[in-house]
Amino acid sequence: MKIRLSRERVRGDFVKKVEMISGQDLLQCYQCGKCSAGCPAAFEMDILPSHVIRLAQMGQEEELAQANSYWICFSCQTCTVRCPRGVDIAKIMEALRLVTLRQKNRNKVEATGLPPELLAELPQIAIVSSLRKLSG
Amino acid sequence: MKPRIGVFVCHCGLNIAASVEVSEVVKAIKDYPGVVHAQDYIYMCSDPGQNLVRKAIREHNLTGLVMSNCSPSLHERTFRNLAKSEGLNPYLVEVANIREYCSWPHQGDKETATKKALTIIKATIERVKRNQALTPLVVPLQKRVLVLGGGVAGMQTALDIAEGGYPVTILEKQAYLGGRVRQLDHTFVTMEKAKDLAGEMIDRTLAQPNIEVLTTAQIEGISGYVGNFEVQIRRQSDWVDPEKCNGCEACIKACPVEVPSTFDRGLVMRKAIDWTPGARPGEKRVFLDHQACVRVTRQESCTACQEVCDQGAITYPEDEQITQMYGAIVVATGHDLYRKSALTEYATDPDVLDALQFERLLSEDGPTGGKVLRPSDGKEPKEVVFVQCAGSRDPDKHFPYCSKICCMYTCKEARRYKEKVPDGQAYVFFIDVRSTGKGYEEFVKESVQKERLLYLKGKVSKIARQGDKLLVLGGDTITGHRVEIEADLVVLAMATVPSPGAKELARLLNVNTDPYGFIQEAHPKLAPVETLTAGIYLAGTSQAPKDIPHAIYQASGAASKILSLFSRKELIHEPLVAHVDTEICAGCGYCHDNCAYQAVSVDPILKKAVVNEALCEGCGACATACPSGAIQVKNLDSKQVFDMISVVTKDYALRP
Known part of the structure; x- marks a missing residue:
């Protein structure tokens, strides 16, 4: 894949929004790959966590929108704990979810659409996380 | 006098004794002609071992020692010193190497090893019989140093030696001190102005009474050896008298010759007579560059500048010739950058600069007064791409080595660019970022975050002009994506190469260079500041690429x-x-032709070979070349060699 870089790209709104929501400096990451190496869910992801950060550094919004990685991430925070540069990767994953969610009308799951029997049985936390992860 | 030789056979633990039947050797050698004492011991080099040797010298009044043990490179000095302290001339001691030459290669074959050890010892006895008692040569020492190159390395060496109380001469090819550092804007990691750093050193150098600075000067000839080098120096005389010049620039306007400015790396043109950096950073003066002037280049008698000078400041005196004796020489001739044009895929566009050209753009005393403006149209570039390893780490087409300093200066240059153009974006293409110095890694990481530098892992493949922009085709090997950037300016971190003329200088000084023309150190670890020619030392980037602290x-x-x-x-x-x-x-x-040290010459009047003993390393190349055996190495003359061969041929005769 060919990407075109410009200052509008690498310092655009997308990068700023991700950094603002996560409170992380994306350029703090030096791409060692330790997060990807230890991620227990990486086998299900189409883009490795470290590559997610890399694409975010380069402002590659469209490619990230196609990725399932931050929906697979279950915020176990293994990456955050192990990152040698102190990057809270789980927070960046969350920020990417939020950036996507904040775009209107992209929900895949509506709480009102769930059958009442299932709602009665499901733990509340599962409903909340399902809403997060299956939306967008 | 009949020889009274002592033979000492060392076991070296089991190193020798496991293969050589030491007691048999001692028994056999005891009655050999000339031997009056033979003895073995487990470690002859140990204190008790040495005491045995001392005792034997005294008791048997020995006139020569054959130390049968390890290689002479290990303990020849030990036993020669021992002999000296016992009043026996040290050159009457020889080593019979029965370890490296015998017990080690013949492990497990005691019979062969024992026989061979005996032969080696007997041959050495024959050699010692003809050894002469010699006295070390005393060579006078001129305590004056010549430093070639007035950059930071040359100035530092000169200052250290001058502060130690010895006179130093600095020869500088350019018209000013400071070398490459004078061309730089800031220095990493401190972000101190290069001008201040060089300025402080230049001030100290000029104020140091033991230092003589000769600018626009070069070495022309050299003879002699450590302690006594006779050096011929040629100094271009100053054609503009700085005392008389009032800087009216009339001469500059009148001069018909225009050349690219070396100091500004060709970013601007200069006249043959023009402003040039002065003695100290920030100062400038009018200077006539002999290399550009038609009086020198075309032997013409142009006097255009002289005619218009109403101060009478311009004259054309001959070059100055100086001959001086020096005890030691330091090569500190610095480096250059590989020529951009060698990387054809990166184009020869005016907006593709090498790193030193970019330093000139950043510098306050540069052609743009420190404003970052691109050469093609004078606009401020908003997208700047830095390309590392341009020619370095490219064994197939250019240089296999890492130029060492580019990672750091690229980061610094990108950072300085952003300080000057805050709304611009800097990209750095790299293969690895090698930030291996104190505070270096921290500097890179801090710069990346502070100035939002985008580092991209991959080598740029092509830079092409596309209208107003330069299209940079690169890659990001981390994500596996190809990357395209429409840049306004590209800066190439060109490979560091030796200064022009380094190879010729090395030949003149009789020192080696590596395949790329950097001066070769005597040993990469244990003698990194010496050359193999005694008395010639190295400092700075003439030896290899290095940054200021390492220089x-x-x-x-x-x-x-x-x-x-x-x-x-x-x-x-x-x-x-x-x-x-x-x-x-x-x-x-023939001896002269074969001498690698220029130690033998033929006296033109007497027609006889003459050895300069101070230069001779005793290698014996002359002795083997001499058709008549007239030239011999002391204590290894042909008689001794023949005696030794006789022992061997007798012991190993094909037909007894």
Whole structure:
């Protein structure tokens, strides 16, 4: 894949929004790959966590929108704990979810659409996380 | 006098004794002609071992020792010193190497090893019988140093030596001191102005009474050896008298010759007579560059500048010739950058700069007064791409080595660009970021975050002009994506190469260069500031690419080596040198042709070979070349060699 870089790209709104929501400096990451190496869910992801950060550094919004990685991430925070540069990767994953969610009308799951029997049985936390992860 | 030789056979633990039947050797050698004492011991080099040797010298009044043990490179000195302290001339001691030459290669074959050990010892006995008692040579020492190059390395060496109390001459090719650092804007990691750093050193150098600075000067010839180099220096005389010049620029306007400015790396043109950096950073003066002037280049008698000068400041005196004796020489001739045009895929566009050109754009005393403006149209570039490893780490097309300094200066240049153009974006293409110095890694990471530098892992494949922009085709090997950037300016971190003329200088000084023209150190680890030619030392980037701190380390290292040399009253030289029998010598000069040290010459009047004992290393190349055997190495003459061969051929005769 060919990407075109410009200052509008690498310092655009997308990068700023991700950094603002996560409170992380994306350029703090030096791409060692330790997060990807230890991620227990990486086998299900189409883009490795470290590559997610890399694409975010380069402002590659469209490619990230196609990725399932931050929906697979279950915020176990293994990456955050192990990152040698102190990057809270789980927070960046969350920020990417939020950036996507904040775009209107992209929900895949509506709480009102769930059958009442299932709602009665499901733990509340599962409903909340399902809403997060299956939306967008 | 009949020889009274003592033979000492060492077991070296089991190193020798496991393969050589030591007791048998001692028994067999005891009655060999000339031997009056033979003895073995487990470790002859140990204190009790040495005491045995001392005792034997005294008791048996020995006239020679054959130490049968390890290689002479290990313990020859030990036993020669021992002999000296017992009043026996040290050159009457020889080592019979029965370890490296015998017990080690013949492990498990005791019979062969024992026989061979005996032969080696007997041959050495024959050699010792003809050894002469020699006295080390005393060579006078000129305590004055010549430093070639007035950059930071050269100045540091000169300052250290001068502060130690010895006179130093700095020869600088350019018209000013400071070398490459004068061209730089800031220095990493401190982000100190290069001008201040160089300025402080230049001030100290000019104020140091023991230092003589010769600018626009070069070495022309050299003869002699450590402690006594006779050096011919050629100094271009100053054609503009700085005392009289009032800077009216009339001469500059009148001069018909225009050349690219070397100091500004060709970013602007200059007249042959024009402003040039002055003695100190920030100062400038009118200077006539001989290399550009038609009076020199075309032997014309142009006097255009002289005619318009109403101060009478311009005259054309001949170059100055100086001959001076020096005890030691330091090569600190610095480096250059590989030529951009060699990387054809990166184009020869005016907006593709090398790193030093970019330093000039950043510098306040540069052609743009420190404003970052691109050469093609003078606009401020908003997208700047830096390309590392341009020519370095490219064994197939360019240079296999890492230029060492580019990672750091690229980061610094990108950072300085952003400080000057805050709304611009800097991209850095890299293969690895090698930030291996104190505070270096922290500097890179801090710069990346502070100035939002985008580092992209991958080498740029092509840079092409596309209208107003330069299309940079690169890649990000981390994500596996190809990357395209429409850049306004590209800066190439060109490979670091030796200064022009380094190879010719090396040939003149009789020192080696590596395949790329950097001066070769005597040993990469243990003698990194010396060359293989005694008395010639190295400092700075003439030896290999290095940054300012490392250049300073090496410069001070070279200075301390020289101060240690100068702390002696005179030089002592091994007396194991070549000697000419003038009765036999026919003056054919074969010895001269074969000498690697230029130690033998033929006297033009007497037609006899003459050995300069101070230069001779006793290698014996002359002795093997001499058709009549007139030239011989002391204590290894042909009679000794024949005696030794006789022992061997007798012991190993095909037909007994």
